Amino acid sequence: MTARHQCLVIGYGNPLRHDDGAGVKVAQTIEALNLPGVKVITRHQLVPELAVPISESKAVIFVDADPTAIAGPELRPIEASASAFGQIMAHAANPNSLLALARELFGRHPEAWSLAIPVEDFSFGVGLSERSNEGLSAAVRLFREFVAGSRHS
Amino acid sequence: MSQRVLINPVTRIEGHAKISIFLDDDGKVSDAEFHVTEFRGFEKFCEGRPLAEMPGITPRICGICPVSHLLVSAKAGDAILAVNIPSAAEKLRRLMNLAQIIQSHALSFFHLSAPDFLLGWDTAPAQRNIFGLAAANPDVARAGIRLRQFGQEVIEILGGKKIHPAWCVPGGVRSPLTPEGRDAIRAWLPEACSTTHLALKIFKRMLQGRELETEVFGNFPSLFMGLVSPDGAWEHYGGKLRFKDSNGKIVADQLEPQKYFEYINEAVQNSSYLKSPYFKSLGIHGGMYRVGPLARLNVCDHIGVPQADVELKHFKSMRHGAVTSSFLYHYARLIEILAGVEFIERYMGDEELLSHDLRADADINNLRGIGVGEAPRGTLFHDYTVDRNGILKRVNLIIATGQNNLAMNQTVAQIARHYVKGPKIPEPMLNRIEHGIRCFDPCLSCSTHAIGQMPLHVQLIAPGGEVVGETTRG
Numbered sequence: 001m002t003a004r005h006q007c008l009v010i011g012y013g014n015p016l017r018h019d020d021g022a023g024v025k026v027a028q029t030i031e032a033l034n035l036p037g038v039k040v041i042t043r044h045q046l047v048p049e050l051a052v053p054i055s056e057s058k059a060v061i062f063v064d065a066d067p068t069a070i071a072g073p074e075l076r077p078i079e080a081s082a083s084a085f086g087q088i089m090a091h092a093a094n095p096n097s098l099l100a101l102a103r104e105l106f107g108r109h110p111e112a113w114s115l116a117i118p119v120e121d122f123s124f125g126v127g128l129s130e131r132s133n134e135g136l137s138a139a140v141r142l143f144r145e146f147v148a149g150s151r152h153s
Numbered sequence: 154m155s156q157r158v159l160i161n162p163v164t165r166i167e168g169h170a171k172i173s174i175f176l177d178d179d180g181k182v183s184d185a186e187f188h189v190t191e192f193r194g195f196e197k198f199c200e201g202r203p204l205a206e207m208p209g210i211t212p213r214i215c216g217i218c219p220v221s222h223l224l225v226s227a228k229a230g231d232a233i234l235a236v237n238i239p240s241a242a243e244k245l246r247r248l249m250n251l252a253q254i255i256q257s258h259a260l261s262f263f264h265l266s267a268p269d270f271l272l273g274w275d276t277a278p279a280q281r282n283i284f285g286l287a288a289a290n291p292d293v294a295r296a297g298i299r300l301r302q303f304g305q306e307v308i309e310i311l312g313g314k315k316i317h318p319a320w321c322v323p324g325g326v327r328s329p330l331t332p333e334g335r336d337a338i339r340a341w342l343p344e345a346c347s348t349t350h351l352a353l354k355i356f357k358r359m360l361q362g363r364e365l366e367t368e369v370f371g372n373f374p375s376l377f378m379g380l381v382s383p384d385g386a387w388e389h390y391g392g393k394l395r396f397k398d399s400n401g402k403i404v405a406d407q408l409e410p411q412k413y414f415e416y417i418n419e420a421v422q423n424s425s426y427l428k429s430p431y432f433k434s435l436g437i438h439g440g441m442y443r444v445g446p447l448a449r450l451n452v453c454d455h456i457g458v459p460q461a462d463v464e465l466k467h468f469k470s471m472r473h474g475a476v477t478s479s480f481l482y483h484y485a486r487l488i489e490i491l492a493g494v495e496f497i498e499r500y501m502g503d504e505e506l507l508s509h510d511l512r513a514d515a516d517i518n519n520l521r522g523i524g525v526g527e528a529p530r531g532t533l534f535h536d537y538t539v540d541r542n543g544i545l546k547r548v549n550l551i552i553a554t555g556q557n558n559l560a561m562n563q564t565v566a567q568i569a570r571h572y573v574k575g576p577k578i579p580e581p582m583l584n585r586i587e588h589g590i591r592c593f594d595p596c597l598s599c600s601t602h603a604i605g606q607m608p609l610h611v612q613l614i615a616p617g618g619e620v621v622g623e624t625t626r627g
């Protein structure tokens with residue numbers, strides 16, 4: 001399998017702020033599954049050089065803690081947007097701007113989704129809340145269904 | 154009527170800040186202040202934590218230079234344990250710091266600053282960014298992204314992750330370089346070297362049309378401070394401190410970094426969370442000093458690797474005495490990237506980096522320990538006092554951006570003097586003041602432990618506090 005056929009999972013957040021680390025935890029759980037063709041990257045924050053592996057992937061899923069995921073984990077398609085450049089102008093980036101950067105620099109960006117994990121506690125400390133832990137299991141199931149569906153499509 | 158121009162906030166630097174420009178009765182710029190308006194208080198909440206946690210906590214100050222805090226925190230821990238770490242551990246720490254300097258400088262040059270001077274200061278902010286650079290010169294933008302990726306990859310190979318690695322500990326490091334890691338680093342080196350030379354060529358060509366910027370972007374006499382080895386060579390991890398003045402004269406040399414409090418004072422301004430360190434014996438007005446790449450190249454006699462030494466010679470020929478223009482921080486950054494690549498290449502031939510003798514163990518043997526090293530933005534001090542159980546009783550952190558605070562004020566004032574000719578705020582001035590600050594690549598998250606980013610807000614304020622003009626951007 002070439003790099004261009006990988007599904008790239010990028011989990012990001014701060015594990016020292018309880019549920020803010022949910023994206024990282026989900027990504028680590030996915031990594032432990034050793035699914036063929038799935039590459040996992042975890043980061044404290046999104047950084048511009050992630051545009052390189054993004055441009056080399058067939059699909060990318062950004063996994064992050066998200067207070068708007070009320071009913072449970074959600075897989076949402078996302079688009080490239082250079083108008084989100086404000087983030088990338090400093091020392092961090094967001095998924096939309098990274099997709100745009102991959103397109104500008106390397107001529108392409110893959111289809112992309114955000115995997116939003118329910119959260120309730122962003123206070124200082126390690127470990128996920130009960131709500132995020134439940135979201136974690138559901139998010140991994142959702143991801144596995146997504147990968148299986150992709151392979152059949 | 155005297156007035157104050159307020160720029161709030163400033164963009165494309167790390168943290169929250171604003172700028173005040175004071176006008177005299179004739180409408181001329183009399184002074185300027187760079188205010189940092191956020192506070193995080195790491196020094197205070199580290200009190201009560203165990204010493205062993207500090208290399209894990211302090212890197213959280215910053216997502217850009219966590220390695221600097223990690224290494225210097227571990228060095229403070231070494232001092233408290235009273236150990237000499239194994240030779241292989243020191244080399245591995247040096248290797249990681251070089252990678253840190255490369256990735257941070259690459260970010261500063263290619264992502265944050267190059268859009269200004271390659272696309273032009275007066276290009277609309279919507280285009281004057283990495284996307285604009287990618288559209289205008291995709292090869293340069295792509296190479297810059299990959300150069301930063303190289304530095305990050307070296308950090309990840311050593312520490313297991315790019316940001317906040319927990320690999321360095323008091324007494325040494327946790328793991329060696331593996332043969333596979335060495336092969337991966339070696340494979341990157343030709344591209345990293347080639348990209349750095351490309352950037353040097355572009356910058357030097359661009360400089361030929363930027364005489365005005367070189368003259369007014371923070372070009373003034375000051376002291377410069379940095380670590381040097383016993384023979385005066387460029388240092389980034391060990392060595393002792395040297396101060397030079399703008400005539401190139403060594404003012405103080407081989408100062409013990411652990412006794413910084415004997416020659417550095419930290420002044421406090423009511424209007425900013427950023428402290429203003431200065432060279433004690435000359436007072437706050439005469440003792441202003443700059444740190445970081447420009448200072449390190451000014452204070453050292455040579456670097457110690459051939460290609461960077463050729464560039465250093467050219468750098469030092471740009472002015473008799475010290476190079477005083479803050480605009481040339483950019484050039485100094487590129488020379489340090491080149492030095493980093495060359496030193497890393499040299500380390501790849503050193504078998505000791507594969508050694509497993511990496512850690513000295515000891516209990517608490519000193520109640521105070523001070524770690525000092527060169528972060529990408531300048532000299533970094535971690536000063537810890539502990540009790541017999543290794544619990545932190547007092548923490549003092551002196552960060553590069555704070556040490557450049559007085560010089561940043563003067564840079565803003567100098568640029569404003571050139572562009573402000575009356576009570577109105579000219580648009581070109583805003584762009585150039587932003588860049589003047591950006592020359593220092595300030596990291597306010599580190600220096601005040603603030604987090605975030607900055608849009609732009611300018612106010613004209615009369616002596617009584619009345620706002621007589623205002624502009625906002627971003």
